[in-house]
Amino acid sequence: MLSGNVAVPRAVLLACTFTVVLAGGVMSGASSAESRIEIKIPEADREHCARRMREYLAMSNEILGATLEGDHQAVADKALRVVPRRYRASAGGQAGGSGGRHERMQANMPQGYQAMMHHLHDGFKRIADLAREEAEPVLIQRQLVRTQNTCVACHATYRFTTAEE
DSSP states (O other), X not given: OOOSOXXXXXXXXXXXXXXXXXXXXXXXXXXXXXXXXXEEEOHHHHHHHHHHHHHHHHHHXXXXXXXXXXXHHHHHHXXXXXXXXXXXXXXXXXXXOOXXXXXXXXXXXXXXXXXXXXHHHHXXXXXXXXXXXXXXXXXXXXXXXXXXXXXXXXXXXXXEEEXXX
């Protein structure tokens, strides 16, 4: 069982609270109507987002496995693999271009969604930092849980649909 005090940003706490309330309503059958915020984006961007989400999920699982093996280098490498290139320079990796997708998607995404994505990327950067510091695996796993809480909150809050191009 996890113990200790954990500092959680207020926005994440609110999103997690929303998730619990939403889950309670869904489980009790309170409403069959879709209550998540719709984000309309072009099909190519929707596919890009879905691919990235699968990468976050797969990498989270690989990070968990690497922590169980005590392989700090693998944890750091895997965590940075899902951090966008434009953020990597400050996280010990190389920066790179995004081919314009970032700017276009940033214009289409709600501020709340963007804040969650920044928090997610910061979480993976923190995992890499902890691994490079050779932190105890349980500390890395706690950070992974905090990072995945952002995923849970985002999926409970938003849904993507395809915009007409």
